[in-house]
Amino acid sequence: MTDDDLTALDAEFEATVRATIAALPEPLASACKDVVVMILDFADDDTLNEMEIDDPYDLLGLYRGVSLDQRSINDIAREPDMVFLYRLPIFDYAEETGEALEDVVRHVTIHEIGHHFGFSDETMEAIEAESTTVH
Structure with missing residues (x-):
């Protein structure tokens, strides 16, 4: 694969992430506007160790933050909620x-955005089915 091929795949990847977020049904789309989405090649070593994952290809994505269902008005200021998407493991999984x-x-x-809301896997599957297919 050439550098041009990788650049095109990176652009396609980012465009797909943006389109996926734009296609989320309301009120989810509005409620996750403050979630930061980071695209990285792999999870860092600290994250992999914390999750007890030996192979960095085994982690496709990660939510870091306090889900909306776990928040309190008494919470102190915290870091922004973040979704990490690990590009190379996702490419590998698709292949x-x-x-x-x-x-x-x-x-x-x-x-991963579903984790921001504290949703179950079943709810996330329903959201995925409801959202517009990206192609």
């Missing part, structure tokens, strides 16, 4: 499974 990259990015993005 290994034969799933379209757009579908994997969409699934991981919605899943």
Whole structure:
């Protein structure tokens, strides 16, 4: 794969993340506008160690923050909620499974944003089914 191929894949990846977030149904879209989405190649070593993950390809995404269902008006100021998407493991997963990259990015993005709301896996699946397909 050439550098130009990687640049095109990076642009496609970022565009898919943006389109996925834009396609979230209301009121979710409005409620997650303050969530920071970071795209990194891999999780850092501290994160992998904290989660007891040996292979960095095993972590596709991560939510860091306090989910809305766990917050209190008595909370002190905290860091912003963040969703981390790990680009290279997502590319690898899409290639290994034969799933379209757009579908994997969409699934991981919605899943991690769902953690911001404290949603169950079943609720996240329903949101994914309700949101517009990105292609």
